[in-house]
Amino acid sequence: MSQRQVLQVFEQYQKARTQFVQMVAELATRPQNIETLQNAVGVMSLLRPLLLDVVPTIQQTAALALGRLANYNDDLAEAVVKGDILPQLVYSLAEQNRFYKKAAAFVLRAVAKHSPQLAQAIVDCGALDTLVICLEDFDPGVKESAAWALGYIARHNAELSQAVVDAGAVPLLVLCIQEPEIALKRIAASDLSDISKHSPELAQTVVDAGAIAHLAQMILNPDAKLKRQVLSALSQIAKHSVDLAEMVVEAEIFPVVLTCLKDKDEYVKKNASTLIREIAKHTPELSQLIVNAGGVAAVIDCIGSCKGNIRLPGIMMLGYVAAHSENLAMAVIISKGVPQLSACLSEEPEDHIKAATAWALAQIGRHTPEHARAVAVTNILPVLLSLYMSAESSEDLQVKSKKAIKSILQKCTYLPALEPFLYDAPPNILKHVVGQFSKVLPHDSKARRLFVTSGGLKKVQEIKAEPGSLLQEYINSINNCYPEEIVRYYSPGYSDTLLQRVDSYQPIIN
Amino acid sequence: MACFRVILATNENLLFFPLSVVDAFRKKEYEAAVKIQSWFRGCQVRTYIRHLHRVATVIQKWWRSYLGRKCYQHKIKLAYHDMKMNIYNAMAVRIQKRWRGYKVRKYGFNYYYFKEYLRAISETNDAVREALDEFADMREREEKKADLEREEKKRDYAARKMHYLLSTKQIPGVYNSPFRKDPDPRELRLQKAKPLTPQRHKAKQKRPHSLSSWLACTSTRSFPRSHTLPPIDRKQCQGPFRDVSDVLKQRYKPLEPTLRVAEPIDTLKEARSEFRRLELSRNVQENMFLPFSSYHKNERYVPSMHSSTKYGPGAYGYHRFRDESPNKWIGGKDFQTILPSFDLFSKYGKSYSKAGQIL
Numbered sequence: 001m002s003q004r005q006v007l008q009v010f011e012q013y014q015k016a017r018t019q020f021v022q023m024v025a026e027l028a029t030r031p032q033n034i035e036t037l038q039n040a041v042g043v044m045s046l047l048r049p050l051l052l053d054v055v056p057t058i059q060q061t062a063a064l065a066l067g068r069l070a071n072y073n074d075d076l077a078e079a080v081v082k083g084d085i086l087p088q089l090v091y092s093l094a095e096q097n098r099f100y101k102k103a104a105a106f107v108l109r110a111v112a113k114h115s116p117q118l119a120q121a122i123v124d125c126g127a128l129d130t131l132v133i134c135l136e137d138f139d140p141g142v143k144e145s146a147a148w149a150l151g152y153i154a155r156h157n158a159e160l161s162q163a164v165v166d167a168g169a170v171p172l173l174v175l176c177i178q179e180p181e182i183a184l185k186r187i188a189a190s191d192l193s194d195i196s197k198h199s200p201e202l203a204q205t206v207v208d209a210g211a212i213a214h215l216a217q218m219i220l221n222p223d224a225k226l227k228r229q230v231l232s233a234l235s236q237i238a239k240h241s242v243d244l245a246e247m248v249v250e251a252e253i254f255p256v257v258l259t260c261l262k263d264k265d266e267y268v269k270k271n272a273s274t275l276i277r278e279i280a281k282h283t284p285e286l287s288q289l290i291v292n293a294g295g296v297a298a299v300i301d302c303i304g305s306c307k308g309n310i311r312l313p314g315i316m317m318l319g320y321v322a323a324h325s326e327n328l329a330m331a332v333i334i335s336k337g338v339p340q341l342s343a344c345l346s347e348e349p350e351d352h353i354k355a356a357t358a359w360a361l362a363q364i365g366r367h368t369p370e371h372a373r374a375v376a377v378t379n380i381l382p383v384l385l386s387l388y389m390s391a392e393s394s395e396d397l398q399v400k401s402k403k404a405i406k407s408i409l410q411k412c413t414y415l416p417a418l419e420p421f422l423y424d425a426p427p428n429i430l431k432h433v434v435g436q437f438s439k440v441l442p443h444d445s446k447a448r449r450l451f452v453t454s455g456g457l458k459k460v461q462e463i464k465a466e467p468g469s470l471l472q473e474y475i476n477s478i479n480n481c482y483p484e485e486i487v488r489y490y491s492p493g494y495s496d497t498l499l500q501r502v503d504s505y506q507p508i509i510n
Numbered sequence: 511m512a513c514f515r516v517i518l519a520t521n522e523n524l525l526f527f528p529l530s531v532v533d534a535f536r537k538k539e540y541e542a543a544v545k546i547q548s549w550f551r552g553c554q555v556r557t558y559i560r561h562l563h564r565v566a567t568v569i570q571k572w573w574r575s576y577l578g579r580k581c582y583q584h585k586i587k588l589a590y591h592d593m594k595m596n597i598y599n600a601m602a603v604r605i606q607k608r609w610r611g612y613k614v615r616k617y618g619f620n621y622y623y624f625k626e627y628l629r630a631i632s633e634t635n636d637a638v639r640e641a642l643d644e645f646a647d648m649r650e651r652e653e654k655k656a657d658l659e660r661e662e663k664k665r666d667y668a669a670r671k672m673h674y675l676l677s678t679k680q681i682p683g684v685y686n687s688p689f690r691k692d693p694d695p696r697e698l699r700l701q702k703a704k705p706l707t708p709q710r711h712k713a714k715q716k717r718p719h720s721l722s723s724w725l726a727c728t729s730t731r732s733f734p735r736s737h738t739l740p741p742i743d744r745k746q747c748q749g750p751f752r753d754v755s756d757v758l759k760q761r762y763k764p765l766e767p768t769l770r771v772a773e774p775i776d777t778l779k780e781a782r783s784e785f786r787r788l789e790l791s792r793n794v795q796e797n798m799f800l801p802f803s804s805y806h807k808n809e810r811y812v813p814s815m816h817s818s819t820k821y822g823p824g825a826y827g828y829h830r831f832r833d834e835s836p837n838k839w840i841g842g843k844d845f846q847t848i849l850p851s852f853d854l855f856s857k858y859g860k861s862y863s864k865a866g867q868i869l
Contacts, residue, residue, distance in 0.1 A: 258638060262646040291631060294638030301639060327624070334628050335635050 014055060021050055021061040028068035038076060043069065044083050051088055056100060063089065063103035067110045074114035081111060081118060086125040093130045098139045105134060105145035109152045116156035123153065123160060128167035135172040140181045147176055147184065151191035158198035165195060165202060170209045177214045186226045189215065193233035200240035207237060207247055216251035224265035231260060231271035239278040245286060249279060254293045261302040269302055270310045277317035284324035291328060296321060296335045303340050312353055315344060319360030326367035333374045338364060342380040345387075355397040358384060362404035369413045376417035381405060385425065405429055413440050415447055422459045431471050434460065438474040441481045448481055457482065458490040666703060669696070673705035 024043060027033045037043045050062040066085065070077040093104045108127055112119040134146035150169050154161040176188035192211050196203035218230045238248040260272035276295055280287045290296065296318070303314040318337050322329035345357045365375035387393050388401040409432040412418060421433040441448050451457055465472040479487045488494060677683030677697065685694035774780070
């Protein structure tokens with residue numbers, strides 16, 4: 001045979017290999033093919049030797065195919081781990097060119113995303129160090145995919161995040177944020193968010209690397225997805241402790257972050273309200289700062305402009321602010337927060353949002369009669385009562401609305417709002433209502449008169465209370481405000497007694 | 511008095527009459543004397559008592575007035591004390607009022623401050639709302655503007671692409687119907703647009719797809735491609751051109767650099783390091799061989815030829831040509847100038863600061 005014929009054999013073989021990996025990679029993009037690839041063919045064992053091929057293109061494409069397979073579900077990812085493919089990948093991740101690095105990082109990412117165990121398997125292979133080295137690479141694409149893989153590893157739990165931090169990824173990620181490429185910035189910011197979400201120590205590590213200043217600068221970036229990640233990272237940092245929240249506030253995010261509440265992107269809105277909530281929940285001082293910056297008004301507007309889960313952090317933020325002190329609660333009230341919350345309560349379909357709204361309203365109304373009045377005027381109490389009584393409400397919603405009703409009623413002196421409760425409230429709430437009447441009526445003559453004419457007194461007489469109970473005491477003190485005849489006139493069965501007297505009366509005949 | 515005179519008369523008679531007569535009158539006289547005495551004494555005593563009474567009244571008067579004054583003063587004192595205490599109490603209340611108000615306002619609840627605070631908050635809120643609305647408006651406007659611009663660009667591009675639809679003098683174009691009064695606005699756009707020159711597709715050197723689309727396989731060409739090959743389906747060009755194959759050969763001919771260009775600029779350095787490496791690998795000693803330490807002691811110093819010649823170095827070039835040697839001067843005076851000195855030069859150095867002035 002001539003030399004040419006010999007070479008031709010090899011060329012054919014190489015062409016066939018290339019075609020094979022390319023076809024497998026293409027097939028792996030479609031979910032309906034995966035089953036067949038997995039069961040019928042046993043594609044893993046075929047792809048594994050191709051990772052060690054002499055031709056770089058074949059290696060890359062094989063890695064790509066593996067990544068796509070592993071991306072699909074956790075069984076396949078586990079198969080990748082069990083097939084001892086990871087050590088090869090990690091070894092060559094440090095050696096090969098940038099295309100291969102990207103593909104290998106993609107495989108690692110696809111494996112790590114499924115479960116903490118799989119991510120732990122990757123960490124055990126020593127992939128972290130090589131990924132961190134890739135973060136120092138010149139090519140932004142390699143950095144991006146390495147950062148992506150690190151983020152997927154770190155997001156599972158605190159130990160894995162700690163491992164990522166120990167590998168020295170944080171300072172490099174902070175450098176990545178400062179790169180000009182938007183995609184890299186996004187992924188690095190989401191990594192920082194994933195790392196700092198687990199514990200105060202990890203968040204402190206991120207802060208120590210000087211991430212906050214760079215993150216705070218990017219709040220005004222026009223790219224919505226980047227804004228999402230940046231706001232989420234800041235809120236994950238701020239959520240742990242007062243000190244961290246103060247660090248975030250000191251980066252002068254305050255008037256700026258409010259503009260994000262007006263953003264077109266829903267998730268930017270959500271993350272911005274989450275950030276404000278995480279800051280507000282720590283101390284009254286921080287809440288005061290937010291109130292002074294006009295944050296409450298902005299959040300209330302934001303609540304009005306969106307629906308569903310996007311609203312939730314804003315609602316909770318109002319609750320947290322109002323919970324700290326009566327002045328702050330008053331600030332929420334004069335920022336027209338209560339009408340907005342009551343609108344939320346009536347129009348939201350989801351129970352957990354309703355529960356949060358009820359909680360926030362309770363925090364606003366529980367301070368003084370002024371607050372309770374402001375809440376009661378919006379006619380929210382009947383809605384809360386119906387939520388409490390409804391069998392469809394979740395248990396949490398029932399508990400929250402009951403607490404809200406109770407804490408508002410105990411301060412409420414606005415009788416027109418209380419009156420309907422006399423007719424349709426269950427006994428455990430009726431007790432508080434009657435209690436409020438018994439406190440107010442002795443001091444207010446107009447209210448006494450109104451109470452009789454509106455039929456409240458009659459209703460009070462009809463209540464059956466156990467002698468000696470608290471309810472009975474309240475009823476007695478209400479009765480003491482009126483002359484005896486009126487009380488008797490309104491007592492049930494009074495007409496019968498009168499008729500009896502007519503029967504038993506002996507007319508005087510001269 | 512008459513009686514008295516009677517008694518006197520009787521007494522005279524007694525002197526002259528016997529004692530019996532005296533005796534007869536004695537008892538009577540005695541009784542009268544007693545009466546007189548008693549009367550007198552009574553008067554005396556009464557006068558005395560009256561005197562005593564008067565004196566006692568004076569004493570009592572003074573004493574009582576003293577007591578009365580004392581009592582009155584006491585009462586006044588009490589009343590004064592009361593009055594003072596009342597004033598003090600009122601003042602104390604005033605002070606307490608002020609202090610308590612101050613304390614509560616400072617450490618407790620200050621209603622006016624609170625009102626002011628709420629007002630300030632609502633103002634801030636309004637300001638923030640306004641600013642945010644403005645911001646959102648601005649954003650929206652910017653986006654709209656960008657959209658419009660994009661649209662405009664797209665239309666322009668389309669116009670450039672469809673420039674062939676432009677009407678000529680003879681034939682009206684599609685958008686310039688002769689049955690209408692005015693041409694379509696698209697016609698005007700076509701008039702403005704520059705026709706698009708047909709583009710030959712260039713060999714793209716850079717990777718056409720970003721990493722994300724490559725990994726997510728959003729495009730069918732998701733594999734790294736090799737370099738593009740020269741186009742095969744090239745048509746024959748019109749005109750006095752050379753053969754296509756010749757041109758292509760010329761165009762896609764690999765670079766044949768000259769030797770100077772082909773060589774890297776640091777070839778010498780590399781060669782040296784290569785040489786050193788080779789030597790190192792052959793274990794050649796790199797350090798210079800130094801002579802023995804006492805060798806140079808009996809070495810004779812050989813001066814250089816220039817310094818050892820007996821004629822010494824030539825003076826040419828060492829001295830300046832314009833050296834002045836005053837001992838060779840014939841007269842001590844300077845040359846006399848025949849012409850007056852040039853006016854311009856005499857001012858030299860004196861008129862530097864007058865910049866821009868014509869001398």
